Amino acid sequence: MTRRTWASSFWLAAIAAVFALAVLAVMSWGLTLVAPNLWFDANMRARIADDVQHTADRLQAAHESPAQVAQGLIALVDSVNGFTAAVFDDSGKLLAGDASLAPARPSGPGSPLLGPPPGSPSPNASAQRAGEAESGDLGFRGTLFAMRPPRTHGISFIRSPFATMSEPVSFVRINGATVIFAPTQDSVNSIQALERFISGAVIVLAFAIVLLVSRRMFGVTMKPVERLRSGLLRLAQGDHARLESFDPDDQDARQLVDAFNAVATEMENTTKQRSEIEAKMRQFVADAGHELRTPLAVIMGYVQLLRQGVSADSDMAARVFSEIDDQGRRISVLIQKLLLLTRLESQEPHDVKILDAADVAANVVESFRPLANGARLTLNAQHDSFIQVSESELYEAIGNLIDNALKYAPGSNIEAKVNATGDSVYVAVSDNGPGMSPEVRARAFERFSRGEMGGSISGSGLGLAIVERAVGRAGGSVSLDSALGKGTTVQLRFPAWQHASSN
Numbered sequence: 001m002t003r004r005t006w007a008s009s010f011w012l013a014a015i016a017a018v019f020a021l022a023v024l025a026v027m028s029w030g031l032t033l034v035a036p037n038l039w040f041d042a043n044m045r046a047r048i049a050d051d052v053q054h055t056a057d058r059l060q061a062a063h064e065s066p067a068q069v070a071q072g073l074i075a076l077v078d079s080v081n082g083f084t085a086a087v088f089d090d091s092g093k094l095l096a097g098d099a100s101l102a103p104a105r106p107s108g109p110g111s112p113l114l115g116p117p118p119g120s121p122s123p124n125a126s127a128q129r130a131g132e133a134e135s136g137d138l139g140f141r142g143t144l145f146a147m148r149p150p151r152t153h154g155i156s157f158i159r160s161p162f163a164t165m166s167e168p169v170s171f172v173r174i175n176g177a178t179v180i181f182a183p184t185q186d187s188v189n190s191i192q193a194l195e196r197f198i199s200g201a202v203i204v205l206a207f208a209i210v211l212l213v214s215r216r217m218f219g220v221t222m223k224p225v226e227r228l229r230s231g232l233l234r235l236a237q238g239d240h241a242r243l244e245s246f247d248p249d250d251q252d253a254r255q256l257v258d259a260f261n262a263v264a265t266e267m268e269n270t271t272k273q274r275s276e277i278e279a280k281m282r283q284f285v286a287d288a289g290h291e292l293r294t295p296l297a298v299i300m301g302y303v304q305l306l307r308q309g310v311s312a313d314s315d316m317a318a319r320v321f322s323e324i325d326d327q328g329r330r331i332s333v334l335i336q337k338l339l340l341l342t343r344l345e346s347q348e349p350h351d352v353k354i355l356d357a358a359d360v361a362a363n364v365v366e367s368f369r370p371l372a373n374g375a376r377l378t379l380n381a382q383h384d385s386f387i388q389v390s391e392s393e394l395y396e397a398i399g400n401l402i403d404n405a406l407k408y409a410p411g412s413n414i415e416a417k418v419n420a421t422g423d424s425v426y427v428a429v430s431d432n433g434p435g436m437s438p439e440v441r442a443r444a445f446e447r448f449s450r451g452e453m454g455g456s457i458s459g460s461g462l463g464l465a466i467v468e469r470a471v472g473r474a475g476g477s478v479s480l481d482s483a484l485g486k487g488t489t490v491q492l493r494f495p496a497w498q499h500a501s502s503n
Contacts, residue, residue, distance in 0.1 A: 012214055019206035023199060030195040037187050045144045045170045048083065048181060051076055053142075056174040066176060070095035073174075077181045085181035101180045104169045142172040142179075224253040231260055240268035282342050296335070300328045337462040340396065341447070344469040349390035354497050357385045357394065357425050358418045364398045365416050374411045377402070381418040385425045387494040393470040400463035401429035401490050409433020409487070420496055428491040436482040444480055467492070 055076050059069045070087035074097040077085035086097030088105050145168040166189055169182040231243050242261045303325050358381035365379045387394075398416065405414045409431040417428045436444065443449050445464045467490070468478045475495050482488035 011217060012210060015206070015210055015213060019202060019209075022202050022206075026195060026198050026202060030191060033191050034188070037191070041167075041183065041187075042144065044080065044083070045181075048077060048080055049142060049144060049170060049172050052085075052172045052179050052181070053174070056172075056179070060175060067095055069174075070097070070177065073179055077179075082183055082185065083181055084184050085179060087177050087179050089177045095177060097180075101169065101182065104180055104182070105178065142170065144170050224256050228256050228260055231264075235264055235267065238271075240264045240271075282346055296328055296332050300325065300332070303328065334462075337466065341462055341466055341469065344393070344466065344473060349393060349473060351392055352388060352390050354386055354388050355391055355394075356383060357381075357387050357389075357427055357494065358383045360391065360394050361398055361416050361418050361427060364395060364402060368399070368402050368406065371406060372414075373406065375406055375409070376413045378413070378415045379417075380415060382420055385418050385420040386497040387425050387474070388497045389474040389494060390470070393473065397467045397470045397492060398427060398429070400467050401492075404463050405429055405431040405433070405488070412487070423496050423498070425494045425496045426491055427494070428489055430487060430489040432487040435484045435486050435488055437484055441480060441482050444482075445478070464490070 052073055056069060056073060059072050064072070066089065073087055074085050077083055077097075084098045084101070086099065086101040087095040088102070089095055092102075092105060094102065167183050167186040169180050172179040172181075227243065231241075234241065242264055243257045361381055362379055365377060369377055402414065402416065405412070410433075412431045412433040414429065414431045417426075417430070419426055440449075445468045447462055447465045449461050449464070464478075464480075471478050471492050471494070476493050479491045479493070480488070481491070
């Protein structure tokens with residue numbers, strides 16, 4: 001898989017490098033378009049500025065009016081193809097020319113973009129005038145490339161890469177007025193717009209190609225992983241079907257398939273072994289019950305006959321026979337419990353019906369009253385607590401709880417409680433007996449689990465295991481709350497039955 005990932009990453013990096021070079025080529029191409037235009041534009045502006053300055057000096061020397069001077073300068077600039085001009089006096093009034101250039105007018109005659117106005121003092125004014133007189137050149141007053149809008153202080157040439165550039169205007173300062181001229185077509189803006197369009201097209205094309213290529217590459221790369229994911233989901237649901245090889249020449253995919261098939265085979269074997277062990281265990285218990293029940297019944301019958309033939313004054317014989325009878329009954333109860341637990345784990349309930357849990361609890365409590373032996377047995381039942389359950393299994397579950405309470409909490413207060421809350425019905429049996437330690441409570445629902453006094457109390461150790469299984473078959477759950485010296489409460493929760501008309 002690492003090799004496949006490296007190959008995909010390499011091709012994506014190569015595509016990205018190609019388009020980076022394409023963007024660089026677009027930028028270089030834009031520079032080749034801009035540079036000649038800038039050079040040509042600079043030469044034209046220098047010539048126009050020189051002509052404007054000399055023409056203004058000539059017309060002013062001829063004592064022409066400011067309006068006539070302005071008209072002459074506008075005619076001069078208009079004679080150059082592709083340029084327009086405007087003349088403003090020092091107060092900002094348009095004397096002649098294109099009024100759309102008014103926003104580009106400098107803020108005043110002393111603007112740094114124009115330099116000092118004619119006749120203003122400067123530190124080297126005498127030397128400057130002497131040099132100008134000798135050369136016949138009065139010097140250039142203005143700027144060829146002024147920013148829009150013009151900035152004076154803190155000027156910065158760093159702009160956002162997405163900012164729009166415009167063709168700058170040019171200024172020439174004459175006595176009492178400012179001449180502004182600029183190209184009629186903004187070539188910088190046009191070139192920038194074209195460059196952005198091409199760059200955007202390259203970016204969109206790069207995104208589309210990378211998306212398509214990466215989707216195909218990663219689709220091919222992740223195809224084995226996707227099939228493996230589907231196989232794992234089926235495996236989690238118990239489907240141990242094997243995966244077939246994707247491509248005999250694809251070593252990575254073949255290794256994934258082989259690993260998955262090995263896991264599926266192991267899980268299938270483990271599941272089969274577990275099922276076989278459980279089946280054998282259930283069969284063993286069932287066979288043991290069937291094989292032992294008949295001889296035990298015979299033994300108990302002979303014990304009864306022997307008891308009838310023993311003299312009344314034979315106390316020892318009576319005790320022996322009584323012990324044999326008790327042990328026989330204990331084995332019989334154990335076998336019955338094992339058979340019941342086996343049936344609960346292997347067969348569907350046969351007497352499922354809708355019944356009131358309060359009625360069943362009342363019957364169980366009444367059946368155990370003769371066996372209370374000093375314990376106070378009470379019932380607190382809310383009627384109309386209907387559930388759908390096997391009546392015999394519910395009877396057995398509640399009976400096991402009360403039987404355990406009578407055995408392990410003799411002489412205590414035992415309460416059976418039934419109540420319905422929301423969509424659940426709760427059946428609980430509580431006592432205020434000695435309770436359970438955390439160790440006993442942790443394994444209370446295990447088979448053959450007995451309490452601290454289990455050795456001195458008759459029982460099978462299967463009561464709570466039967467309770468848990470019987471409640472689970474009805475879609476319910478069991479909870480246990482017990483602590484040493486605080487008694488024990490076992491609560492059964494069943495889904496409440498609701499008639500269709502009540503929904």
